[in-house]
Amino acid sequence: MEPVSAALPEKINFSGVGKTFFVRGTEVQALQPIDLAVRAREFVALVGPSGCGKSTLLNLVAGLLQPSEGSVTYDGKPVQGLNFRVGYMTQKDTLLPWRSAADNIGVSLELHCRSVSKAERAERIAAMVDLVGLSGFENHFPGELSGGMRKRVALARTLIYEPETLLMDEPFGALDAQLKLVMQDQLQRITQDRKMTVLFVTHDLGEAIAIGDRVVVFSGRPGRIRAIRDVTLPRPRDVFRMRFSEEFSRLHEELWDELKDEVVKGTDI
């Protein structure tokens, strides 16, 4: 399969988007004005030092925050209020503590706007539970799950209703290396199958390259785009083995150089 064609329409567009927070009198610039266009069905991986504004960027797309300058458009229209076209897996998990794992995963299917029959819901939940490897823990409350399991519940909850666009903030951060690979593989499949657009924040440069069509590297706070690289590796990719490919190594080295400076700057060390 070919990488997503450049002919596909633009899905998300940032033009001159900056964000400044006002904290008790002082200003904290989280994001310097950035320009970025994301095409439909594109899988964009975002990497950058801690605190550089990656989560803020996702929040802007989801409509949870309004930009201080510039404008974010989705399907050509400025994002105003919540953007219901996106599914957002936030950095902090937002499971409903009073619902079991299965009920958390299935909550979106209970909503009127989807009105999925009970039987189908159960089926889809079971498939998702299986996908994220939580069989046997369906009836556990979030408080009774391990950190990684909670993350997986959140992941399943976001994937199950197949939103048009996925915003994922370090979805695999709390997973062990091997499970991470499995999940990357699955995510790649699902988003390809369902023709989803994805904005994917990660701290793992290897992950970004392995899974993204494009990798965007941010500078330290206030965030700016420091580098953008297309990953031209063909899909479907074998995430288990692609690390040994040449292009991967080249890209990794290249981007790592960009990142390295940034981090050291960003942390004042």
Place this chain on the structure above:
Amino acid sequence: MEPVSAALPEKINFSGVGKTFFVRGTEVQALQPIDLAVRAREFVALVGPSGCGKSTLLNLVAGLLQPSEGSVTYDGKPVQGLNFRVGYMTQKDTLLPWRSAADNIGVSLELHCRSVSKAERAERIAAMVDLVGLSGFENHFPGELSGGMRKRVALARTLIYEPETLLMDEPFGALDAQLKLVMQDQLQRITQDRKMTVLFVTHDLGEAIAIGDRVVVFSGRPGRIRAIRDVTLPRPRDVFRMRFSEEFSRLHEELWDELKDEVVKGTDI
């Protein structure tokens, strides 16, 4: 410097320690009976698939949970009630939302049992803020920090009072790769200087090898110890470069083989 001598006394001992949770009628075995001895000043890294009982293990050492079988001893005495000798950086951050970053970091120094003077407290907080790269964010409340920043506050809060033993549950999981290296380097220095014993949970095998005196690999749930390897690389280690050493590669490959099987089993895929 030599790796920690085997002549040092035993600090923490697990003998036949298992843990089973009772969840509304059904039993969930989190940890199969394990035996493990941790010597004073040893840096033990724990890796293993998600949900295999790593956090549970730390909770047992901290006295937050009681083992269902076997016994955990600390300095030869069974852990009963909370174990005040340990500093615990939990997987989930437990910052006090009504305190600023600096006040969160310094909270342990305010306690009677330490009674650190105000001036010294301010000084130590400033040093810690600097160490974790949060200068300029001292007065931000946790709600105003990014995910990685919150983790760093939690880290600083645990390090600042220099507990005898550190329990760290994925402390660097939310940090970008470069910052992670910096932090690993610092942590290594501090724990060596202060002669701390460390139990360190991570999902990053490279991290485990780079920083640990010993790496313990767990099997999938219910957790068992699958492999233990000493890392004989000399200290202080150059975490930025040691990945390229031969021993590192050998250990990584060896342990990765152990881990790989486990994960695939653990997730039922």
Place this chain on the structure above:
Amino acid sequence: QGRPKITAAQAGDGFQFLTQQLAIKAGFFEKEGYDVEIADVGSGPRVVAALMGGSAVYSGLGLINLLNARAQGGELVAVASESSLIDIQLVLSNAAIAKTGIDAAMPIDEKIKRLKDLRISITSPGSSTDTMLRTLLRARSIDPDQVLKVIPTGGGSNMLAALEKGASDGFVWGAPQTLMAANSGIGKIVIDPFKAEVPEVKGVPYIVITTTMDTIKKKPEMVRATVRAMTRAMQFARENPEEAKKVVRPAFAEMDDKVFNQAWDNYYKAIPETPAISREEFERTKTWLNITSKKPLTVGYDESVYGKFADEAAAELLKKK
């Protein structure tokens, strides 16, 4: 069973409502074809609310309460008299008696003069007990607020509690509480209208059966039945006191015999000869009340008293004109 129900409201409980008790216990309401349910609402204003809201058909209310309410625009009417004597006494604690040297046998003016500086409980401001205390002093040109400490203490057991505790030096109230205080030795009754020593309340009716014109229009039969039942009860008590006593005794099961008998004797003296309220009685009440009123009452007899049922009952049952 199955009889229509008359709801009666009353403020507090005690011997002032004995006629009603008797009428119920002796079956006079049944005889008229009704059941009665009593709602104790504890205070005058709430009685008025119950009457004007239509939830109570009638109430035994102090005539002075009725006058006060009317003066403010509360449209109540009295239909019959229930007692012809103000059953309110002044009790002083033993300590207060010792201090003031008051003796029940002294002339009333002297007793009143010696009340100086005492703390006297009343039930609540504006109530009959309040009026009684104030008129006693005012009639002798003493300003109660200057000389005394008047403490509203509420009904129920509060008065006795306050007296026993020494939080007050005395209280103004009716039977049986006054008698209880006297018999238990906490204090003595020092002023007692039953001994005819209080000229200004002579011939002043106390409790009158009160309702509203609205109720009289809507439920004339109930009001008439009430007046008739009460009239029968008064007649019964007057003509057959021992029998009547036996009938009401169970309603006061907790009370010891001595108190009950004394209270009964007082009650007996207060039974009116006729349920009708005369113009003179009405005017005397106004005069009494005007002793303390800031502005004289202008309430008229004709608008306040609806005498038809009482006259009928008197004629038919008592053979009186």
Place this chain on the structure above:
Amino acid sequence: MTGRSVVSTDQAVRTKAGERRAVLVWQIAFGLGALALWELTGRVFGSTWTSLPSQIAQRLLLWGGTDLFRHVYVTLTEVFVGLALGTVAGVVAGLALGRTQTLALVLRPIIVTLYSVPLVTMAPLLILWFGLEMESKIVLVTVVVFFLMFFNTFAGVQSIDPLLVTTLDLMGATTLERYRKVIAPAAMAWIFSGIKIALPYALSAATTGELLGGSYGLGTLLSRAGSQFDMTGLYTALIVLLVIGILLSEGVAFVENHLLRWRHVAE
């Protein structure tokens, strides 16, 4: 809002059956001990004002044969109907105002003002409009419960992690679904706190209402006994009320433990 959010009470709730039995035994022992102490001190120091448990027991038997149950029935009816109406109204208002800034800004002062009116002083109006039967007490109980529930629910809604709400919003939840699936369950701890507080107030409001005017209910028993200086009668009615209060509050605690069971982390 976290799953493991219980400090110390969870240890009590995590009780195995044996522990629960121990608590019950202690509760009963506590009650009996208090009664014994009362009887004893009463006998030693005199009981004009306090009566004695033994006398109360006798009275209870006596009343049990007559219309005690009717009084209890009337009071309980008032309490339950008022509690139901007040809780529903209070929770709905609290949920609505808690989430709607505009509405809250405009309506909150009005609610606070109405809430501040001391209801005892309005008793005549209550009787005027709602009579002497159960209606007036039900209104009283409803009003009392409404405000307590409103304030608690409002505070509960304000305390919800906004991210939980937005997560569901992004999934396309309608307003109703947002309330049903996030806001109401998340505020449940506060709502139950409100119910637990409101319950004794409801009982007290019903009996106070009866004291202020009525012909049936435990409050009437109280006023009747009070005006006849019948201390044993007074305390008997109070004890009955106390027992009802205990049973109801235990019932609520039971329901709460069940509905909020996700807070009890397994051990």
Place this chain on the structure above:
Amino acid sequence: MAARSATSMRVRAGDGQPQGGFTALVTSLPGLIIARLLILAVFLLFWEYASGTLISRFWVSAPSAIFGMLVTWFTDGSIWPHLEATLLAMGVGYLIGCGLGVGCGLMLGFLPMVQRIVMPYVSGLYALPKIALAPLLVIILGIDIPSKIALVAITTMFLLLYSTLDGIRDVDRDLVQTLRLMGATRAEIIRKVLIPATLPWIFTGMRVAVRYAFTAAVLGELIAANQGVGYLIEANAGLYDATGVFAGVFIIVVFSVAMTELLTRVEGRRAPPA
């Protein structure tokens, strides 16, 4: 999470997002004041009209008459002793009640077994109507201010006890354990975790309690007193003077609302941001 909630009655400020129409009008300060005054005016006008037409003035006096009465009371100074008595009983009782309630709440929070055993009895006791307990109160404390203070304190204490207990139950246990592991003593846990985390609950309890404290003071004065706003209300009620009753109630309401608002402001000031 608990701390996020600290806003309670304070309405969460808009996240700087543009808002239109009515919301924008109301959320601007002058707009808000105007909106509230408008409602007040409409309400008073309706009341003025209703009194004497929809409902007899015998029951509900007109605002103009009430205002006149208030002016008289304040100009001739007759109100001051009453106000003083009520505010004293209320203020002292409220403070004692809050202290006891929070204190007992924290204590019981640490003694789960004791809590389980005594709480049902506490609820049961609070189900008893205070009026019925009047004779006992009079016997124990007399009829002066102390008995009113006691009544207010008891009422307040109950509300605070429950709020504190439920607040403690809602505290993230992990926060407590983190501090415990650092070696915090119980007192330090209370000071540094439990109280800050429970504050939203405590403030809610305190706000709810203001009204009940005033009512308890008034009730105490209704039962037995010769001073206080409650006495004033009762005295006017005894004379069937609705104007006097409403004027007294008005005073209570004004103080009650003012204190509630004050508490809201105080809490809002110390709330941490999200």
